[in-house]
Amino acid sequence: MSNKTFLYLLTIFQMVLAIEDPVVELPNGKILGRQATTYTNTPYYAFQKIPYAAPPVGELRFKAPQPADPWDGILNTTYLDVSCYQGGLESDSEDCLFVNVYTPTLPTDNQNASLPVMLFIHGGAFIEGWSLDYQPDLFIDNEVILVTINYRLGVFGFLSTGDEVVPGNNGLKDQRLAIQWTHENVHLFGGDPEQITIFGESAGSASVAYQLLDQSSEGLFRAAILESGSFLSPWAYQRNARRIAFETAGVLNSTFSTSEDSNALLEFLQSVSADDLDAAAQQYTATVSTPWDNDVSQGLVYAPVIEVKNPDAFITKKMYGLLQAGNILKVPVIMGINSEENLLFNQDPVALQSTLEAWDNNLDLIVPNDMQITDSQQHADMAKSIRDIYTNGEPFGTRLGDGVRYSTDNTFSRPVTKHAELASAFTEIYFYQFSYDGLPGGISIHYDGAESVGHAEELSYLFCVSAMGCSFSDFTESDTVTSQRLIKLWTNFAKYQNPTPEVSELFQNITWSKLSVENGDFLYLDINEQLEIKNHIKAEVIQKWNNLYKSLNFTDFDTY
Known part of the structure; x- marks a missing residue:
């Protein structure tokens, strides 16, 4: 050689x-x-x-x-x-x-x-x-x-x-x-x-x-x-983190049910095995309501908090006020929602019916805690006003679609649109609603009066997380095109800070407009079988919610 x-x-x-x-x-x-x-x-x-x-x-x-x-x-x-x-x-x-x-x-x-x-x-x-x-x-x-x-x-x-x-x-x-x-x-x-x-x-x-x-x-x-x-x-956001910390420790050691010693709690929880601590947290979580259960207005059990000032602090002031004042990193943002987020958590009609009955029996459950209403009569009146948005004064009863709509708007639509509205005063916001109801999304349940695309369905079009993986051969042409559109919008944004930098047949020659609310508009991209620029997402419902918040006559919110 x-x-x-x-x-x-x-x-x-x-x-x-x-x-x-x-x-x-x-x-x-x-x-x-x-x-x-x-x-x-x-x-x-x-x-x-x-x-x-x-x-x-x-x-x-x-x-x-x-x-x-x-x-x-x-x-x-x-x-x-x-x-x-x-x-x-x-x-x-x-x-x-x-x-x-x-x-x-x-x-x-x-x-x-x-x-x-x-x-x-x-x-x-x-x-x-x-x-x-x-x-x-x-x-x-x-x-x-x-x-x-x-x-x-x-x-x-x-x-x-x-x-x-x-x-x-x-x-x-x-x-x-x-x-x-x-x-x-x-x-x-x-x-x-x-x-x-x-x-x-x-x-x-x-x-x-x-x-x-x-x-x-x-x-x-x-x-x-x-x-x-x-x-x-x-x-x-979790407002009651200290209580939860001691009650979690109390599952493993009952003395912490009455203790106020943070250092003792830390020393104890650092000494137990990870398996035991995880099991205790699971046991504790099972004993309390979650936002996907009746108490939909309370924070997740283990969630971000507003910290006391400390050398490693991440956030020490209320989020709403920081956003309202523009104390954010002013980078371009795409943000949005799926058309009926809480379909994911309400795929069992029998369980949903039980939830609606619980709300009708104790209507106070549907009032968000961030409204900070302490007067019992005012709280009851607010509960009725919120239900009126969806049922025109009737009980939720068997109105499953209305119950899902309330749940979606309270946990996703209202806070996300408010975030976009406030942030648009300080940076570029591109808002969307994902409305495409395709097979890859994986949620087939539908309730009369509600939209059809649940929480996390868009992930299948970005990450191939459905059972079919990345092969769209068993899906429709619309499924494939929707995936191509969504990934191209996202990666265009990463490349150019603009999801539609040029006219494209894939996007049906649509140019995605930046959000501006100065003239009373709220333009967004509706991502469905056809792409369409629309105005005022969930318009009537969102406006009624905003009016209820305005009626509180204060703006010192944490969540919204």
């Missing part, structure tokens, strides 16, 4: 090795990734289970996250097998703070492709979900890097004693550190750190909204997408 032939074969071997076994050198050490292909056979590189923080165990439990320690050798990041604690999954672990990077290309010869980056924060009511559920195929095919993350959930991520001992919001602080890690390291994966868009759905969307309040993140990302959630959503 000639030297020339040997060198040629050696070069080919090295190229194949580089493709099959990509190694990236991070400041903390080297990592090994893997090659994969999308459903359209587009090659990409996957790096999973990269530590972005030190394991939050022992004395770091209930503390703000710390940067990951360096490692020796080459760390295997070709798979993800760990979720943050969420109720007894085999994959549950406290050592769960990992980031995944999926990239179409890697830098070569000191040349960086400088691709746009989209960092996704998963939902799950702050108590469940993990990054492995969200696959990168459609993003890779549109030439953007996808980053997904794990963050602490439930009692581990959102316990708070309401003081400096356990201030709370550690799940949000995990997210912030993951965003910072991405900004500092994504160039090593072919990404442009100045073109990062963060986005999320449900609790992930509320989390993105909270990240927009964090002034220390200025410059870490340049745009955001909020799918069905805001810090104004009533479920996205």
Whole structure:
């Protein structure tokens, strides 16, 4: 064999090795990734289970996250097998703070492709979900890097004693550190750190909204997408965190049912096993109502809080006031809702009927706690006024569609549209409603008088999370086109900070208008089988809700 032939074969071997076994050198050490292909056979590189923080165990439990320690050798990041604690999954672990990077290309010869980056924060009511559920195929095919993350959930991520001992919001602080890690390291994966868009759905969307309040993140990302959630959503904030912390500890040790010693609580909860603590949190949660049960106006049990001032504080003032004053990161935002969000939580007509009967028997349940009404007569009058919006004075009774509409508007439509209205005074907002009722969405229930697209249905068109995966061969042409439109709108926004930068047949030559409410308009993009710019989303209902809030004669809200 000639030297020339040997060198040629050696070069080919090295190229194949580089493709099959990509190694990236991070400041903390080297990592090994893997090659994969999308459903359209587009090659990409996957790096999973990269530590972005030190394991939050022992004395770091209930503390703000710390940067990951360096490692020796080459760390295997070709798979993800760990979720943050969420109720007894085999994959549950406290050592769960990992980031995944999926990239179409890697830098070569000191040349960086400088691709746009989209960092996704998963939902799950702050108590469940993990990054492995969200696959990168459609993003890779549109030439953007996808980053997904794990963050602490439930009692581990959102316990708070309401003081400096356990201030709370550690799940949000995990997210912030993951965003910072991405900004500092994504160039090593072919990404442009100045073109990062963060986005999320449900609790992930509320989390993105909270990240927009964090002034220390200025410059870490340049745009955001909020799918069905805001810090104004009533479920996205917990007013009674201290009581919940002690009652959770009381499941394991009854002395904490009457204790007020935060330091003793911290020391005790740091000493118990993660399994026992998780089980106690599950047991406690099962004993209290949730927003998806009768008490729809109260926050999720373990959720973000307003912290006392402390060195690691994430938020110390009410969200509504911060937004109203413009104390947000002024980056362009896409935000919106699905047409009937709470279909997801009301797919059993018998259970829904039971809920409506509970509301009729105790109408006070339908009044949002953020209205802060203490007078019993005023509270009762407000309850009737809210029901009147949906039933014209009649009991909810068997009006299942009206009950779902109330539930959707109270938990999603009203707070998200109010967020958009207030934010539009300070930054560019593109508002949407996802109204396309296709097979990939996975919700088939329908109630007379209600819309048809439930919570999280849009995710199937972005991440292939349906049972069919990314293959739309068994779906209709409209299903496929809707997926193509949605992913193109989102990735256009990441690339150009404009979802419709040019006229396109895919978008039926529609230009998505920025939201402006100065002249009484509320223009939004309705994403259905046909795209259409519409005005005044859920107009009559939203306006009636706003009038009820105005009648309270104060604006010192937290949620809305």
